[in-house]
Amino acid sequence: MIGSLEQVLEGPKTVFTVFGLPITESVVNTWIVMAVLVVLALIFRRNLKLYPDKKQNIAEIIVEALDGLVTSTMGARNKNFMPFIGTVFLLIAFSNILGIFGLRPPTADFSVTFAYGVVTFCCIHFFALKAKGWSYIKGFGQPFIFLLPINIIGEVAKPFSLGMRLFGNLLGGSVIMAMISGAIALFVPAVASIYFDLFSGFLQSFIFIMLTMVFIKIAKDDDD
């Protein structure tokens, strides 16, 4: 639960300033998530054995599930995207569920979600150019040259749509949670939190990586 409705709508606060750079709540919370993920990674990665224990089973399930997802969505030859997709998924998912711990989800900040969208955008075009070269750029003039502006707008819209979707869902969730918490303080917010913070959080990060994978795959491998 993240404070009152006013606090949510006001946007992320600046926590401190480094060399004149304002460091906002979103950035600090992202660092918290990163620290947690790195610590978890170190714990789960430690002494892998041939006969796995519980801890190792969890690590294996995570890696194999992501591997399976990437392989089934992008094909076996794009298996190498797994660490990147996995990182984005874990980062967004953990950011999304930060609301449960009373912290402001960094993903309820458009600057953050747009940055993720832009990273995806860069990946799409970098790997497509790497795979197809000049013919990829020519592809924007397909099927007729008149569609060039439309195609470019479509591509440029992708980071916005990815960023907006994530931001909108998370902010909406935060706003609703703040409103529920303001109206009824007992029991109901806990149940609502399961949906808005946990379920919606995982769902949105899943949607984000699915779209990322599909966009990269289409741009990189589809011959048109």
Added chain:
Amino acid sequence: MLLDLNPQEFVITIINLIVLYILLRVLFFKPVSNFLEQRREKVHADLDNARRDREEAQRLLEEHRQLVADNKAEAAKIIDQAVRQAEGRKDEIIAEASQEAQALLQRAKTEIAQERAKVLQELRADISGLSVAIVEKTLARTLTPQDQQAFFDAVLKEMDSYAN
């Protein structure tokens, strides 16, 4: 306000993502993936080995069975041959023995016949002399050559009838 883009935050977020990507890739995804891959390979190798060992065992068993069967056949052949050889030898021995016996019998018969002929010859000479002497004593005179001849003939005829 909420949709304002904060450039510092934007840049820091991208850096955060890249840093986290590198960290998680190095610390988590790569090691676990490699480990899983190694285990998969190990399981494959173990299964392959097990299959190969089983096939080898099957092959050896087959080979041994074949060997045992061959040996049995060989033994049967050797026994058969030995029996046949023995049988051949038996017939040979019997034939030899019977031949020898035949020869022995033949020789004995011949000897007996010769002996008898000799004895008869001697007897004939003795008897003729004796009978002449007896008759001369009985008659108290010397027989004429004609008498002698008639007498001899009669005696010899009788003797021959005994001898035969």
